[in-house]
Structure formats: structure tokens, C-alpha cells
Amino acid sequence: MSLVRHVTSHEGIDRESETASLQLGRRRSHSISYDPTSSHGSGDLQPAEKLDSIGADQISQYTRVAQVVVGVISCMLASGITFGYAALKTILVDEKVYRDLCTKDELHEDVRICYLQDQKLNLMFVVASVTANVTALPIGALLDRYGPRVSGIIGSFLLSIGAVFVASAPQLPFDAYITGYFLLAFGGTFVFVPSFHLSNAFPKYQGLILALVTGAFDASAAVFLAFRLLYNGTRGRFGLRQFFLAYLAVPILFLACQVTFMPARSYETRAELSERMDQARDSAQDIHDSDDELEAGELRRVRSEREEERRQTLTDITDLLGTAKELREYRDKEEEKRAISGVWGAMHGQSAWQQMRSSWFILIALLTVITMLRMNFFISTIWSQYRAMLDSPSKADRVNAFFDVALPIGGVATVPFIGLLLDHLSTVTVLSILVSVSTAFGILGVIPALWAAYCNVILFVLYRPLYYSTMSDYAAKVFGFATFGRIYGTLIAVSGLCTLAQPGLQALVHDAFDESPVPVNLILAGLGLVVGLTLVIFVAFKAREMRAERSEPGVTDPLLQPNRKNSGSIDRMSTLREAQDEV
Incomplete structure (x- = not known):
């Protein structure tokens, strides 16, 4: 599976410690970037390296709505189709x-x-x-430098070539199945990663749009399920060639949207909009050095036009971000989430290299590698596993068919509930739930009974999105948004590369355990339990340590301090609103 798929927030505030202690801090706002190449302390690219973003207030509402709709549909049809492999594999087997x-x-x-x-x-x-995880790194760099349109166009071409390769594989002189599937995964990531910026098209509904994009990724696993139903319904007449040639319509339409009305540049974040709002409030913006060259009457007209344009910009941005009350509620809600987590700010302000050498990173990386290996092994070998454990190909077919349907449904259905868990439970509690569910998944995975197989599938499709969302949430809260691209990028790249060990696991099942997957499943479950418990204990200890330091006499908890800059902006907005109401 791909770790790029779940991001709990597109931007946030980091606490940058004045000293090595957790006593006092100042906060900066950062937006998520998958570009791991930045060498600056803030994690941001230099202006010359990063393509300027565009304000949502500069694009019509109808255009932005169309862009979000196309982005969600594109993700649903292309971003993660390769992860519906269990459904496709049965067709590949039937096609010999x-x-x-x-x-x-x-x-x-x-x-x-x-x-x-x-x-x-x-x-x-x-x-x-591996491709879906590792390629997030170069795609993140390309997205920041050249914008979402270039990324989308490249993705369209990759998807098209991949579909042609798979459709024509029997006639090509090389292994076009693997090559084509690689290109489909690569192109899907080019479609998915740039879609995150669309959440800034409507800042007030950022969370909803992110949920739609994430849910669309999960739903894309159903594309091959639909193909399997067509294949079975036509008794194989609508085969691989017919499907993948028909699928070419998806990248072609996506390309047409990219070159017509999809954004060429990423949208500005809340922080960037807030900065422009502050500038729009400054009446000094109406005065230019070139004013000395104008006549008195012309000067009044020009400054009046500038003032009108500035006030219109202020009104447009205010409509995007919300009223003063809504901004206060948003700020208070974010502060509450950080306080509940118990670990927010643990390593904010430190370099990415310092963070990667810490136990915070090493433990979550080990758990992610084990979890990725377990999940990918399960997805690609589910039929073989249950054929061996249930000693019945027909029962394995039933489990496989149930899994094909449950995988996309589970991913979509869990999106709102995962958000509630991450917002209202501490990080220690969420990690404890993960370890418990992971252990239950391991136990059910070795019981040779049909009921246990169905329960295991249900547990898997619920656990999978919860784990990925928790990991990105953990990375943002513990390490901060400033280094998110490098930290999260390293996590997904390392875990993706470790997936290459999967053929070795399958060889172990075949050669050492006489086709029984039980020993390998027990080994992986045991490793996950040991590393997971170690992580939970470590985080619990550190969270208690952080609470103790914050409660020391004379130390003010930075979580309880208002964000001075944002508070000032909100207060000024409130005053402006009151003045407008009076007028």
C-alpha cells in the first residue's frame, strides 16, 4: 500500500523552541510538502526554486468547484488503482x-x-x-518547482503508456505486464500528490476536501473490481486488452482538463492568505513612489482605485477564511487538538537529521516497515494463503471476492471516524489501539476457519487506513511541518523499499513451511507486537515527561499561549467587520 495516501492536515503550526527545553516556544505556520530536497532550516524552498502559489480569491468559485470535482474523480479513477491488485490477479491467472x-x-x-x-x-x-511510495519524493520536488499542471500532464502520459503496455503485453518483446503496472503506479502518484493543494481552493472546507481526496484514493481500488465483474459477466470476452484500451479514456480526459481549466500553480495556504490579508489592511499600500509624477487630480483617482482594489481583496480573502468568530473557533480547535495529543512539539525546531537519529523516528520507521510488509504480503497472497489454510480453492475464491469489495468500502467508510479518533484521543491511546488491532489481525490470520477469514478481512480494511493516517498525524505532531517532507518522505521510501523483501517471504512459505503461511504470519505479527509495544511505552514515557516539564512552576505551557500573530489578525478583522456593519 501507499503511505502517501493519508494526510490529516495540509498545513499547521510548529513550535520552535528557543532553547533545548520544552519551556517556551514560538510558532510558525508551514504547509505540507513532499519535497525532501530543501536544505533550509524552515523546510521551505527559496523563492527562486519554488513556483509562486495563487490565491483562491483570484479564481472564480465555479472554476474552483470544477477543479475540486475533477481532482476527486481523477483520484477515484487513477490514483490508487494498482492497489486493487487482488481483483486483477484472478483475471491474470484466468488469462494464463x-x-x-x-x-x-x-x-x-x-x-x-x-x-x-x-x-x-x-x-x-x-x-x-515500491513505486507508489518512493516516487512521492521526486514528484514532491517537481510539484513545488513546476506546479500541479505539469505534474498532471506527466501523470496522464504515464497512465496512457502503462495502459497501452498492459493491453499489448502478449505482442511486445519485453515483460510489458510489470513495466505497464509500474507506469500505472507511477502515473497514479502523479495524479494523487498534486490533488492535496486543491484543499486550499476552499480553506473553510479544507478538511472535507482532504477527506474526499483520501476517500477517492481508497475508492480507486474498486476500478479492477469493476473490471473483474465485467470480465466474469462477459465470460472473459471483455478481457485485459479491451479493458486497458478502454481505460485510455481516463488519462486522455484528465489531460484535457489539465490543459484547459485545472490550476497551473498550487493554491495559497491559510497562512499565505492571512499574510495577504494583513497587507490589504495597510492603507500605506495605496501610496507608491511613482505618485510624485502624477497630477493632483490623477493622483486622487489612482489612489482611490488602489484603495478600492485593496478593500475588495480584503473582502474576498475574508470570505474565504471565514468570519472573525469562525477564525477564533478554528484556532481554538487546533490548539485543543495539539493539547490532546500529548506529544505535539516533541521535536519541532530540530533539524531533520537530528529527528531521524531519535527514538521517535527509529521506532515508527521500524513499525512502518513491518506493517507495510505484512499488508502488502496479505494483499498479494490472500488467495494463496486461504487456499492453503482452508484447503479449498472455492472457499479461497469467496474470501478473495469479499476482500475485493471490502477494501475500497472500508477505506472510504473509515475516513470520518479516523479523523474523530485522531482529534479526540491522545497519540498514546491511538498507538495502543493500533497495536491491539494489529495483534488481533495476526491472531485471526492463522485460524483455519472461514469465519476467521472474513473477520480478518474486515479487520484489515479498517486497520489499513487507520495506520496510515496515524503515521502521518504522528509525523506532523512530533516532528513538525517544517521538516515533514524529509521525515515523511524518508519513512515512505524506506518502507517501500523494504517491500522488496516480500518475494523472500513467499519463498519461505513455499520452501520452508510447505505452503503454510501461518509461521510467516506469526513471525510478522510477533515483530509488530514487540516494536509496537516498545513505541507505545516510549511515547507514553515521553508524554508524561513533557507534561511534567510544562507543569513546573514558572513555566508557561506553549500549548495554552495564544498565537499572537493570528490573534492580532483576528482582532483586526473583528474591528473591520464592526466598522463595516456600522457603515
């Missing part, structure tokens, strides 16, 4: 893809899928999973 790798004995026995064929098919998914 890689059947030539089977031995004469296996062909004579007419086995449904042989070992080497299974390994090669699973390699398709492994390559796609």
Missing part, C-alpha cells in the same frame, strides 16, 4: 499470464496457479507498491 513459468508436472496436474507464476504475478504488485 506467466503460465509458461510452470513446470511440466504442474501443467500436467493442471494446478490453477503454480509457484513461479505466483511469484512473478506478485512481483507486479511489489514493484507497483
Whole structure:
């Protein structure tokens, strides 16, 4: 699976400590960037390196609505289709893809899928999973420098080439199945990552738009489910070639939208809009050095026009961000979330290298590697696992079919509930829930019963989005938004590369455990439990330590201090509103 998929917030405030202690701090606002290449302390690119963003107030509301709709639909049809692999794999097996790798004995026995064929098919998914995670790094750099339109156009071409390769694979002189699937994963990430900035098209509804984008990614796993239903309904007449040629319509339409009305530059964040709001309040903006060259009458007219334009900008930005009351509520809500987490600001203000050497990073990285390996192993081998444990290909078919439906539904259905958990429970509590569910998943995964298989699938489709969202939430709260691109980028790259160990796990099942997945599942579950408990204990200890330091006499908790800059902006907005009401 891809870790890029879940981001709990698109921007936030970091606490940058004045000293090494947790006593006093100042806060800066940062927006999430997947670009890991920035070398500046703030984590921001130099103006010459980063493409200027555009204010949502400069684009009509109808255009922005259309952009969000197209962005969500594009994610639903392209961003994560490669993760619906379990549904596609059954078709690939029926179409006898890689059947030539089977031995004469296996062909004579007419086995449904042989070992080497299974390994090669699973390699398709492994390559796609690694690609989706690792490519977030170069895509993040490209997005910041060249904007979402360039990213979208590249994604369209990659998806098109990938679809053509898979459709024409039997006629091509190279392994076009793996190459095409790689390009589909690469193109999907090019579609997905730039979609996050669309949440800034409507800052007041940022959370809703992020939820829609994330849910669309999860729903995209149903694309191959729909294909499987068509394939079965037509008894194979609507096969791989027909589907992937028809799928070309998706990148072509996406490309047409990109070159017509989709944004060429990312939208400004709340912080950037707030800065422009402060500038628009400054009447000194109406006075230019060139005014000395104008006649008195012309000067009054020009300054009047400037004032009118400035006031209009102020009104437009105010409509985007909300009233003074809404801004206060937003600020208070964010402060409450940070206080509840118990670990917010633990390593804010430190360099990315210092953060990566800490136990905060090492433990979450180890847990993420193990979790990614377990989940990808389960997705690509679910049919083989339950065929062995239930000793029935027909029962394995039923479990696989149930999983194909449950995967996208579970991802979409859990989005609002995950947000509630992360907002209202401490980080220690959420991590404890994760470890508990992970352990239950491991136990159910070794019980050779049909009811346990169904329960395990349900637990998996609920656990998967919760883990990914929790990890991004943990990274933002503990490490901060200033270094988020490098920290989160490193996490997803390392965990993605470790997925390459999956063929080794499958070889272990085949050669050492006589096709039984139980020992490997127990080993992975045990490792997850040990590392997970270690992380929970460590975070609980650190959270208690942070509370103790903040409660020392004479120390003011930075979480309880108002954000002076933002408070001043809100108070000025309130005064302006009152003056407008009086007029």
C-alpha cells in the first residue's frame, strides 16, 4: 500500500523552541510538502526554486468547484488503482499470464496457479507498491518547482503508456505486464500528490476536501473490481486488452482538463492568505513612489482605485477564511487538538537529521516497515494463503471476492471516524489501539476457519487506513511541518523499499513451511507486537515527561499561549467587520 495516501492536515503550526527545553516556544505556520530536497532550516524552498502559489480569491468559485470535482474523480479513477491488485490477479491467472513459468508436472496436474507464476504475478504488485511510495519524493520536488499542471500532464502520459503496455503485453518483446503496472503506479502518484493543494481552493472546507481526496484514493481500488465483474459477466470476452484500451479514456480526459481549466500553480495556504490579508489592511499600500509624477487630480483617482482594489481583496480573502468568530473557533480547535495529543512539539525546531537519529523516528520507521510488509504480503497472497489454510480453492475464491469489495468500502467508510479518533484521543491511546488491532489481525490470520477469514478481512480494511493516517498525524505532531517532507518522505521510501523483501517471504512459505503461511504470519505479527509495544511505552514515557516539564512552576505551557500573530489578525478583522456593519 501507499503511505502517501493519508494526510490529516495540509498545513499547521510548529513550535520552535528557543532553547533545548520544552519551556517556551514560538510558532510558525508551514504547509505540507513532499519535497525532501530543501536544505533550509524552515523546510521551505527559496523563492527562486519554488513556483509562486495563487490565491483562491483570484479564481472564480465555479472554476474552483470544477477543479475540486475533477481532482476527486481523477483520484477515484487513477490514483490508487494498482492497489486493487487482488481483483486483477484472478483475471491474470484466468488469462494464463506467466503460465509458461510452470513446470511440466504442474501443467500436467493442471494446478490453477503454480509457484513461479505466483511469484512473478506478485512481483507486479511489489514493484507497483515500491513505486507508489518512493516516487512521492521526486514528484514532491517537481510539484513545488513546476506546479500541479505539469505534474498532471506527466501523470496522464504515464497512465496512457502503462495502459497501452498492459493491453499489448502478449505482442511486445519485453515483460510489458510489470513495466505497464509500474507506469500505472507511477502515473497514479502523479495524479494523487498534486490533488492535496486543491484543499486550499476552499480553506473553510479544507478538511472535507482532504477527506474526499483520501476517500477517492481508497475508492480507486474498486476500478479492477469493476473490471473483474465485467470480465466474469462477459465470460472473459471483455478481457485485459479491451479493458486497458478502454481505460485510455481516463488519462486522455484528465489531460484535457489539465490543459484547459485545472490550476497551473498550487493554491495559497491559510497562512499565505492571512499574510495577504494583513497587507490589504495597510492603507500605506495605496501610496507608491511613482505618485510624485502624477497630477493632483490623477493622483486622487489612482489612489482611490488602489484603495478600492485593496478593500475588495480584503473582502474576498475574508470570505474565504471565514468570519472573525469562525477564525477564533478554528484556532481554538487546533490548539485543543495539539493539547490532546500529548506529544505535539516533541521535536519541532530540530533539524531533520537530528529527528531521524531519535527514538521517535527509529521506532515508527521500524513499525512502518513491518506493517507495510505484512499488508502488502496479505494483499498479494490472500488467495494463496486461504487456499492453503482452508484447503479449498472455492472457499479461497469467496474470501478473495469479499476482500475485493471490502477494501475500497472500508477505506472510504473509515475516513470520518479516523479523523474523530485522531482529534479526540491522545497519540498514546491511538498507538495502543493500533497495536491491539494489529495483534488481533495476526491472531485471526492463522485460524483455519472461514469465519476467521472474513473477520480478518474486515479487520484489515479498517486497520489499513487507520495506520496510515496515524503515521502521518504522528509525523506532523512530533516532528513538525517544517521538516515533514524529509521525515515523511524518508519513512515512505524506506518502507517501500523494504517491500522488496516480500518475494523472500513467499519463498519461505513455499520452501520452508510447505505452503503454510501461518509461521510467516506469526513471525510478522510477533515483530509488530514487540516494536509496537516498545513505541507505545516510549511515547507514553515521553508524554508524561513533557507534561511534567510544562507543569513546573514558572513555566508557561506553549500549548495554552495564544498565537499572537493570528490573534492580532483576528482582532483586526473583528474591528473591520464592526466598522463595516456600522457603515
